[in-house]
Amino acid sequence: MNVVIGVGNPYRRDDAVGLAVAEAAAGRGINAVQSDGEPAGLLLAWEGTDLAVIVDAVVCEPATPGRIHRTPALPSAHGGTSSHGLGIPDAVALATALGRMPRRLIVYAVEAADVSLGVGLSTPVARAVPWLVDRVLADLT
């Protein structure tokens, strides 16, 4: 079984790009879930899968909004100090320690233009969504 996991916060503008991709993938009959990125939730979302594809926004300095990075995993270092600040790298580290990683993990990181409070994607990030959905579907087939 495969899964697409869109990670993000719908009220932080471009941070919702992963959620938008998961929604579109679900609309095309793919097993897709939306996640806030909390590690225990991510472990459950990819439990027992052969391939998990994660889509998340990334803040870069300087940024090219809408640019997409594809990586087999993220660095396992974790720098978060509170349980509110844990994210995908922590989930990967925890799952690795527990032997609960999916057999294969692909992470798409989309460079964000704006992660301030509010809803709706910026134009360059919104434009990346259809292409990203196609790429994710290609990974799964």
Next chain:
Amino acid sequence: MSHRARQLRVSALARVEGEGALNVVVRDGSVERTELRIYEPPRFFEALLRGRAHTEPPDITARICGICPVAYQLSACHAIEDACGVTVPEPVEALRRLLYCGEWISSHALHIHLLHAPDFLGYPDAITMAADHRDAVERGLALKKVGNALLEAVGGRAIHPVNVRVGGFYRAPTRAELAPVAEQLTAVLYLALATVRWVAGFDFPSVELDHELLAVHEDHRYAITRGRLVSGDGLDFPVSDFSSHVVEHQVPHSTALHASLDGRRYLTGPLARYSLNHAQLSPLALHAAAEAGLGPSCRNPFRSIVVRAVEIVYAVEEALRLISEYEPPEPAHVDVPPRLGVGHGVTEAPRGLLYHRYGIGADGLLTSAVIVPPTSQNQAAIEADLHALVTANLALPDSELTPLCERAIRNYDPCISCSAHFLDLTRSPA
């Protein structure tokens, strides 16, 4: 004489909810000050609630915290219903208690296994700990999963549930929808007991604190969603008297307000609940507590991890009882027409008691909002503990004393995001 001054600083506390720092100053061999500095930005919730409809606080205040949104929703509901002179029927209240059990299980499981246990076992974090204590971390994740399943079944989703409304619920789950949750709860009850045994085996520094304790109390059950307030030295008052006993005040080093109970420092949370409501625990939870070496009260903050584990046992068992007796309330909510007045609500959030007070105008809009979260109530007690701890351990080098102070803070599972408040700005006329 700076060579006699010593300062311990932790600029960003790890494994707590939100952003805080610690500053301890020792001068001439004695502790000059201990400050739990909460620098999480002010959040203005009380101000933005003013002028909103009386139906809105449950959803707005749920956003204060992703770990304990149910506490915010239900303290808000109780306060609004109190202002409007409405008491919800017992079946609705039972469903609220069931929802709240999910939050206790989920929050306590997270704190015990992923945030607090590494302190006792000598690991920097749960991820490092997981390599050597895989079963324990798995157990924590399994308990948290069931807590979340309960939150989803009753609340619609685990984080910021959407099914709670003033007067009850938008929709009551069916018995069939709760049946699989009951199966999961039954399956993790032995895990909850295993967690009590696991944490009971930790080494605990010998500390007995003398703070006043304050908890919500009901005579016939371990209070969670409602009750009156009782203290260790015999105070017993209804929630409507909360603000005549508890006074909040600002301190310069924190965006959270400090609080005092009749002018004294006090503590809320697991230690207070356990010590004041021990007799209302279930036989199984009492048995687990006794096996873990807890007496009828517990005043060692390091042992709060054991109390939390006992409370998970209680919450799992209580949720099972509530589901076995469950009949969907019909209707799922009662109408709560607004009326001019002030209402008070208090519930036991995982970290301690959470008080809400709202004023409602004749037009149904909120005229005032006051929220007193547990971490701000506990802040003065945490600082006093730090003071005592540093005083007793001045001989330790900074490299050992600083982590001990961080442990002392994590004993309280402080939710800094919840407690961050705002400072009043006074502007002189131009």
